[in-house]
Protein backbone atom coordinates (compact mmCIF):
# COMPACT_ATOMS: atom_id res chain seq x y z
CA UNK A 1 0.00 0.00 0.00
CA UNK A 2 1.21 3.50 -0.80
CA UNK A 3 1.37 6.27 1.76
CA UNK A 4 0.78 9.87 0.83
CA UNK A 5 3.18 12.29 2.49
CA UNK A 6 3.63 16.06 2.47
CA UNK A 7 6.91 17.89 2.86
CA UNK A 8 6.37 21.46 4.10
CA UNK A 9 8.74 24.04 2.66
CA UNK A 10 9.74 27.69 2.74
CA UNK A 11 7.88 29.54 -0.02
CA UNK A 12 10.10 29.51 -3.10
CA UNK A 13 12.12 26.37 -2.50
CA UNK A 14 9.33 23.84 -3.10
CA UNK A 15 10.90 22.66 -6.42
CA UNK A 16 14.22 22.10 -4.63
CA UNK A 17 12.44 19.98 -2.01
CA UNK A 18 10.78 18.00 -4.80
CA UNK A 19 14.20 17.47 -6.38
CA UNK A 20 15.64 16.24 -3.08
CA UNK A 21 12.75 13.80 -2.64
CA UNK A 22 13.42 12.40 -6.13
CA UNK A 23 17.19 12.29 -5.69
CA UNK A 24 16.94 10.50 -2.35
CA UNK A 25 14.45 8.01 -3.81
CA UNK A 26 11.90 8.84 -1.13
CA UNK A 27 8.89 8.51 -3.38
CA UNK A 28 7.04 9.75 -6.42
CA UNK A 29 6.27 13.46 -6.36
CA UNK A 30 2.55 13.95 -6.98
CA UNK A 31 2.28 17.71 -6.71
CA UNK A 32 4.08 20.91 -5.80
CA UNK A 33 1.84 23.49 -4.14
CA UNK A 34 2.26 26.66 -2.12
CA UNK A 35 4.75 25.66 0.65
CA UNK A 36 4.06 21.94 0.09
CA UNK A 37 5.38 19.01 -1.89
CA UNK A 38 3.10 16.00 -2.03
CA UNK A 39 4.66 12.63 -2.68
CA UNK A 40 3.71 8.98 -2.57
CA UNK A 41 5.94 6.48 -0.88
CA UNK A 42 5.61 2.69 -1.01
CA UNK A 43 7.77 2.07 2.01
CA UNK A 44 8.02 5.08 4.33
CA UNK A 45 11.18 4.73 6.39
CA UNK A 46 13.62 6.78 8.45
CA UNK A 47 15.03 8.28 5.25
CA UNK A 48 12.07 10.67 5.38
CA UNK A 49 13.65 12.29 8.41
CA UNK A 50 16.84 13.01 6.49
CA UNK A 51 15.09 15.52 4.17
CA UNK A 52 17.20 18.60 4.65
CA UNK A 53 15.51 21.19 2.46
CA UNK A 54 12.05 20.56 3.97
CA UNK A 55 10.73 22.31 7.07
CA UNK A 56 8.78 19.25 8.06
CA UNK A 57 7.36 15.95 6.84
CA UNK A 58 3.84 14.69 7.48
CA UNK A 59 1.77 11.64 6.61
CA UNK A 60 -1.58 12.47 5.04
CA UNK A 61 -4.45 10.96 7.01
CA UNK A 62 -7.44 12.42 5.15
CA UNK A 63 -8.34 14.83 2.39
CA UNK A 64 -11.80 16.25 3.08
CA UNK A 65 -13.74 18.04 0.34
CA UNK A 66 -16.68 20.41 0.71
CA UNK A 67 -15.32 22.50 3.58
CA UNK A 68 -17.27 25.75 3.36
CA UNK A 69 -17.10 29.00 5.28
CA UNK A 70 -19.97 28.15 7.65
CA UNK A 71 -19.62 26.48 11.03
CA UNK A 72 -21.10 23.24 9.70
CA UNK A 73 -17.60 22.64 8.31
CA UNK A 74 -16.50 21.90 11.88
CA UNK A 75 -18.90 18.95 12.10
CA UNK A 76 -17.58 17.66 8.81
CA UNK A 77 -14.01 17.89 10.03
CA UNK A 78 -14.89 16.16 13.33
CA UNK A 79 -16.49 13.31 11.41
CA UNK A 80 -13.50 12.97 9.10
CA UNK A 81 -11.15 12.86 12.11
CA UNK A 82 -13.34 10.22 13.80
CA UNK A 83 -13.38 8.05 10.69
CA UNK A 84 -9.68 8.12 9.85
CA UNK A 85 -7.34 5.47 11.16
CA UNK A 86 -5.36 7.55 13.65
CA UNK A 87 -3.96 4.49 15.36
CA UNK A 88 -2.37 2.89 12.29
CA UNK A 89 -0.89 6.17 11.15
CA UNK A 90 0.50 6.88 14.60
CA UNK A 91 2.04 3.40 14.66
CA UNK A 92 3.60 4.02 11.26
CA UNK A 93 5.13 7.32 12.40
CA UNK A 94 6.29 5.57 15.56
CA UNK A 95 7.89 2.84 13.47
CA UNK A 96 9.68 5.38 11.26
CA UNK A 97 11.13 7.41 14.13
CA UNK A 98 11.79 4.28 16.20
CA UNK A 99 13.80 2.77 13.35
CA UNK A 100 15.74 5.98 13.02
CA UNK A 101 16.84 5.92 16.63
CA UNK A 102 17.08 2.16 17.28
CA UNK A 103 19.30 0.91 14.52
CA UNK A 104 21.86 2.05 11.97
CA UNK A 105 20.23 3.99 9.21
CA UNK A 106 19.88 1.94 6.03
CA UNK A 107 20.17 3.91 2.87
CA UNK A 108 18.26 3.27 -0.34
CA UNK A 109 21.55 2.64 -2.13
CA UNK A 110 22.24 -0.35 0.13
CA UNK A 111 24.78 1.35 2.41
CA UNK A 112 24.30 2.23 6.04
CA UNK A 113 25.16 5.13 8.25
CA UNK A 114 25.17 5.15 11.99
CA UNK A 115 22.89 8.07 12.53
CA UNK A 116 20.72 10.47 10.63
CA UNK A 117 22.54 13.58 9.44
CA UNK A 118 22.81 16.35 12.03
CA UNK A 119 21.34 14.11 14.73
CA UNK A 120 17.83 14.80 13.42
CA UNK A 121 16.26 13.11 16.42
CA UNK A 122 18.79 13.89 19.08
CA UNK A 123 17.32 15.66 22.04
CA UNK A 124 13.73 14.68 21.16
CA UNK A 125 12.08 11.50 22.36
CA UNK A 126 11.43 8.81 19.76
CA UNK A 127 7.81 8.52 18.77
CA UNK A 128 7.25 5.76 21.31
CA UNK A 129 8.29 8.17 24.01
CA UNK A 130 5.60 10.68 23.10
CA UNK A 131 3.20 10.06 25.88
CA UNK A 132 2.25 13.71 26.06
CA UNK A 133 -1.04 13.51 24.18
CA UNK A 134 -2.32 14.94 20.94
CA UNK A 135 -1.93 18.48 19.61
CA UNK A 136 -3.33 19.99 16.44
CA UNK A 137 -2.23 23.06 14.56
CA UNK A 138 -4.64 24.41 11.95
CA UNK A 139 -4.42 27.09 9.29
CA UNK A 140 -6.76 28.26 6.57
CA UNK A 141 -6.91 30.66 3.66
CA UNK A 142 -9.72 33.22 3.34
CA UNK A 143 -12.47 34.43 5.67
CA UNK A 144 -14.45 31.84 7.58
CA UNK A 145 -17.05 31.81 10.35
CA UNK A 146 -14.81 29.79 12.59
CA UNK A 147 -11.33 30.18 14.01
CA UNK A 148 -8.25 28.00 13.74
CA UNK A 149 -8.90 26.97 17.36
CA UNK A 150 -12.41 25.78 16.44
CA UNK A 151 -10.87 23.55 13.77
CA UNK A 152 -8.17 22.30 16.12
CA UNK A 153 -10.62 21.43 18.88
CA UNK A 154 -13.08 19.79 16.47
CA UNK A 155 -10.39 17.53 15.07
CA UNK A 156 -8.15 17.07 18.11
CA UNK A 157 -10.75 15.56 20.44
CA UNK A 158 -11.66 12.94 17.82
CA UNK A 159 -8.04 12.04 17.05
CA UNK A 160 -7.10 11.66 20.72
CA UNK A 161 -10.01 9.37 21.68
CA UNK A 162 -8.99 6.14 19.85
CA UNK A 163 -5.38 6.69 20.89
CA UNK A 164 -6.40 6.89 24.55
CA UNK A 165 -4.39 10.12 24.88
CA UNK A 166 -5.39 13.54 26.21
CA UNK A 167 -5.99 16.30 23.66
CA UNK A 168 -4.15 19.55 24.36
CA UNK A 169 -5.94 22.58 22.96
CA UNK A 170 -3.97 25.68 21.93
CA UNK A 171 -6.95 27.93 22.66
CA UNK A 172 -6.26 30.92 24.94
CA UNK A 173 -2.55 30.76 24.21
CA UNK A 174 -2.04 27.38 25.85
CA UNK A 175 1.08 25.55 24.73
CA UNK A 176 0.85 21.75 24.33
CA UNK A 177 3.47 19.84 26.34
CA UNK A 178 6.65 18.65 24.62
CA UNK A 179 6.28 15.17 23.25
CA UNK A 180 2.68 15.50 22.05
CA UNK A 181 1.76 13.78 18.82
CA UNK A 182 1.47 16.67 16.38
CA UNK A 183 -1.29 16.81 13.77
CA UNK A 184 -1.84 19.52 11.23
CA UNK A 185 -5.00 20.64 9.46
CA UNK A 186 -4.80 22.95 6.45
CA UNK A 187 -7.91 24.31 4.78
CA UNK A 188 -7.72 25.94 1.39
CA UNK A 189 -10.73 26.71 -0.81
CA UNK A 190 -13.12 23.85 -0.12
CA UNK A 191 -10.51 21.27 0.79
CA UNK A 192 -9.07 20.28 4.17
CA UNK A 193 -6.04 18.07 4.70
CA UNK A 194 -5.51 16.28 8.01
CA UNK A 195 -1.93 15.06 8.44
CA UNK A 196 0.36 13.72 11.14
CA UNK A 197 3.88 15.03 11.64
CA UNK A 198 6.39 12.18 11.50
CA UNK A 199 9.30 13.46 13.64
CA UNK A 200 8.87 14.47 17.26
CA UNK A 201 10.07 17.99 16.41
CA UNK A 202 9.80 19.84 13.09
CA UNK A 203 12.64 18.90 10.75
CA UNK A 204 13.84 22.50 10.44
CA UNK A 205 14.64 22.61 14.17
CA UNK A 206 18.11 21.16 13.95
CA UNK A 207 19.30 19.78 17.26
CA UNK A 208 22.80 21.04 16.55
CA UNK A 209 21.61 24.64 16.65
CA UNK A 210 21.61 24.99 20.40
CA UNK A 211 23.33 28.36 20.14
CA UNK A 212 22.42 31.04 17.68
CA UNK A 213 23.04 34.64 16.59
CA UNK A 214 20.69 37.39 15.41
CA UNK A 215 19.83 36.96 11.74
CA UNK A 216 20.86 33.33 11.63
CA UNK A 217 19.83 31.36 8.58
CA UNK A 218 16.89 28.92 8.47
CA UNK A 219 18.64 25.53 8.06
CA UNK A 220 16.46 24.21 5.18
CA UNK A 221 17.31 27.36 3.19
CA UNK A 222 21.01 26.80 3.94
CA UNK A 223 20.63 23.19 2.76
CA UNK A 224 18.92 24.39 -0.43
CA UNK A 225 21.76 26.88 -1.02
CA UNK A 226 24.34 24.11 -0.57
CA UNK A 227 22.42 21.97 -3.10
CA UNK A 228 22.41 24.81 -5.65
CA UNK A 229 26.18 25.21 -5.30
CA UNK A 230 26.84 21.68 -6.69
CA UNK A 231 29.33 20.94 -3.97
CA UNK A 232 30.13 17.44 -5.18
CA UNK A 233 32.66 19.03 -7.52
CA UNK A 234 34.06 21.54 -5.03
CA UNK A 235 37.53 21.54 -3.49
CA UNK A 236 37.28 24.57 -1.18
CA UNK A 237 34.03 26.12 0.04
CA UNK A 238 33.99 29.46 1.90
CA UNK A 239 31.43 31.36 3.96
CA UNK A 240 33.05 34.75 4.73
CA UNK A 241 30.18 35.86 7.04
CA UNK A 242 29.44 32.49 8.63
CA UNK A 243 27.46 33.58 11.72
CA UNK A 244 26.28 30.45 13.55
CA UNK A 245 27.78 28.26 10.83
CA UNK A 246 24.53 27.05 9.26
CA UNK A 247 25.59 27.14 5.60
CA UNK A 248 28.75 25.09 6.08
CA UNK A 249 27.23 22.65 8.56
CA UNK A 250 24.44 21.95 6.07
CA UNK A 251 27.01 21.76 3.26
CA UNK A 252 29.11 19.12 5.00
CA UNK A 253 26.73 16.26 4.05
CA UNK A 254 26.93 17.21 0.37
CA UNK A 255 30.67 17.78 0.37
CA UNK A 256 32.20 15.23 2.73
CA UNK A 257 35.68 15.66 1.25
CA UNK A 258 35.76 19.39 0.52
CA UNK A 259 37.76 21.89 2.56
CA UNK A 260 35.17 24.07 4.31
CA UNK A 261 36.18 27.47 5.73
CA UNK A 262 34.00 29.84 7.74
CA UNK A 263 34.98 33.36 8.82
CA UNK A 264 33.09 36.00 10.75
CA UNK A 265 34.12 39.39 12.10
CA UNK A 266 32.39 38.67 15.40
CA UNK A 267 34.38 36.28 17.64
CA UNK A 268 31.19 35.17 19.40
CA UNK A 269 29.66 34.06 16.07
CA UNK A 270 32.80 32.02 15.34
CA UNK A 271 32.56 30.39 18.76
CA UNK A 272 28.87 29.55 18.18
CA UNK A 273 29.61 28.14 14.69
CA UNK A 274 32.33 25.86 16.03
CA UNK A 275 30.11 24.62 18.88
CA UNK A 276 27.20 23.96 16.51
CA UNK A 277 29.48 22.08 14.08
CA UNK A 278 30.77 19.88 16.89
CA UNK A 279 27.20 19.01 17.92
CA UNK A 280 26.34 18.25 14.29
CA UNK A 281 29.42 16.05 13.94
CA UNK A 282 30.18 18.22 10.89
CA UNK A 283 33.88 17.58 11.22
CA UNK A 284 36.93 19.46 10.13
CA UNK A 285 35.39 22.78 9.18
CA UNK A 286 37.97 25.54 9.71
CA UNK A 287 36.47 28.53 11.58
CA UNK A 288 38.21 31.84 12.14
CA UNK A 289 37.72 35.50 13.00
CA UNK A 290 38.30 37.62 9.90
CA UNK A 291 36.93 40.67 8.11
CA UNK A 292 35.13 39.78 4.88
CA UNK A 293 36.48 43.08 3.57
CA UNK A 294 39.93 41.48 3.63
CA UNK A 295 39.54 37.71 3.41
CA UNK A 296 42.76 35.99 4.53
CA UNK A 297 42.93 33.63 1.55
CA UNK A 298 45.00 33.75 -1.66
CA UNK A 299 43.54 34.85 -5.01
CA UNK A 300 41.57 32.16 -6.86
CA UNK A 301 41.84 29.64 -4.03
CA UNK A 302 38.10 29.02 -3.48
CA UNK A 303 35.68 27.05 -5.68
CA UNK A 304 32.36 27.90 -4.02
CA UNK A 305 31.10 30.65 -1.73
CA UNK A 306 27.94 30.25 0.35
CA UNK A 307 27.00 33.51 1.99
CA UNK A 308 24.22 35.31 3.80
CA UNK A 309 25.80 38.75 4.20
CA UNK A 310 24.80 41.29 6.86
CA UNK A 311 21.78 43.20 5.55
CA UNK A 312 21.71 46.10 7.93
CA UNK A 313 18.40 44.91 9.39
CA UNK A 314 19.04 42.36 12.10
CA UNK A 315 22.81 42.43 11.59
CA UNK A 316 24.75 45.48 10.50
CA UNK A 317 27.98 45.15 8.52
CA UNK A 318 31.01 45.74 10.71
CA UNK A 319 34.75 46.20 10.10
CA UNK A 320 35.68 47.18 6.55
CA UNK A 321 32.17 46.43 5.32
CA UNK A 322 30.62 49.10 7.53
CA UNK A 323 31.72 51.97 5.27
CA UNK A 324 31.97 49.99 2.06
CA UNK A 325 29.66 46.93 1.86
CA UNK A 326 30.69 46.47 -1.81
CA UNK A 327 34.11 45.31 -0.61
CA UNK A 328 32.56 41.95 0.22
CA UNK A 329 31.87 41.27 -3.46
CA UNK A 330 35.30 42.50 -4.57
CA UNK A 331 36.92 40.18 -2.03
CA UNK A 332 34.71 37.23 -3.02
CA UNK A 333 35.65 37.92 -6.65
CA UNK A 334 39.33 37.93 -5.73
CA UNK A 335 39.40 34.67 -3.75
CA UNK A 336 37.08 32.76 -6.10
CA UNK A 337 38.52 30.81 -9.04
CA UNK A 338 37.30 31.84 -12.50
CA UNK A 339 34.04 29.98 -13.18
CA UNK A 340 33.50 29.45 -9.44
CA UNK A 341 30.01 29.75 -7.99
CA UNK A 342 28.55 31.96 -5.27
CA UNK A 343 25.19 31.12 -3.73
CA UNK A 344 24.02 34.11 -1.72
CA UNK A 345 20.90 34.95 0.25
CA UNK A 346 20.42 38.67 -0.32
CA UNK A 347 17.58 41.17 0.16
CA UNK A 348 16.87 41.61 -3.53
CA UNK A 349 17.95 40.41 -6.96
CA UNK A 350 21.08 42.17 -8.19
CA UNK A 351 24.33 41.42 -9.99
CA UNK A 352 27.64 42.53 -8.51
CA UNK A 353 30.32 43.52 -11.06
CA UNK A 354 32.34 40.57 -12.30
CA UNK A 355 29.61 37.96 -11.86
CA UNK A 356 27.03 36.43 -14.17
CA UNK A 357 23.64 35.40 -12.78
CA UNK A 358 22.83 31.70 -13.24
CA UNK A 359 19.62 31.60 -11.24
CA UNK A 360 17.47 33.69 -8.91
CA UNK A 361 14.94 32.14 -6.53
CA UNK A 362 12.46 34.39 -4.73
CA UNK A 363 11.63 33.34 -1.17
CA UNK A 364 9.20 34.34 1.51
CA UNK A 365 11.00 34.06 4.81
CA UNK A 366 9.90 35.50 8.16
CA UNK A 367 7.61 37.97 6.38
CA UNK A 368 10.36 39.20 4.05
CA UNK A 369 11.04 38.45 0.41
CA UNK A 370 14.77 37.85 -0.07
CA UNK A 371 16.30 36.01 -3.00
CA UNK A 372 18.78 33.20 -3.36
CA UNK A 373 21.12 34.23 -6.18
CA UNK A 374 23.40 31.75 -7.92
CA UNK A 375 26.28 33.76 -9.39
CA UNK A 376 29.21 32.69 -11.53
CA UNK A 377 32.54 34.50 -11.41
CA UNK A 378 33.60 35.99 -14.71
CA UNK A 379 37.22 36.36 -15.76
CA UNK A 380 37.28 40.09 -15.01
CA UNK A 381 35.45 42.56 -12.79
CA UNK A 382 34.58 44.72 -15.79
Ligand SMILES: C[S@@+](CC[C@H](N)C(=O)[O-])C[C@H]1O[C@@H](n2cnc3c(N)ncnc32)[C@H](O)[C@@H]1O
Pocket residue numbers: 213214215216217218240241242243244245246247263264265266269290291292293307308309310311315316317318319320321322
Ligand atom coordinates in the same frame (compact mmCIF):
# COMPACT_ATOMS: atom_id res chain seq x y z
C1 LIG B 1 23.08 37.40 8.37
S1 LIG B 1 24.37 36.97 9.42
C2 LIG B 1 24.92 35.41 8.83
C3 LIG B 1 24.10 34.31 9.38
C4 LIG B 1 24.67 32.96 9.12
N1 LIG B 1 24.53 32.53 7.75
C5 LIG B 1 24.02 31.94 10.06
O1 LIG B 1 23.43 30.99 9.61
O2 LIG B 1 24.06 32.16 11.27
C6 LIG B 1 25.66 38.02 8.89
C7 LIG B 1 26.98 37.81 9.60
O3 LIG B 1 27.92 38.70 9.03
C8 LIG B 1 28.82 39.03 10.03
N2 LIG B 1 29.60 40.23 9.63
C9 LIG B 1 29.27 41.53 9.68
N3 LIG B 1 30.28 42.27 9.18
C10 LIG B 1 31.26 41.43 8.83
C11 LIG B 1 32.57 41.58 8.27
N4 LIG B 1 33.09 42.77 7.97
N5 LIG B 1 33.29 40.47 8.04
C12 LIG B 1 32.82 39.23 8.35
N6 LIG B 1 31.61 39.04 8.89
C13 LIG B 1 30.84 40.11 9.12
C14 LIG B 1 27.97 39.22 11.26
O4 LIG B 1 28.76 39.10 12.44
C15 LIG B 1 26.95 38.08 11.09
O5 LIG B 1 27.37 36.93 11.78
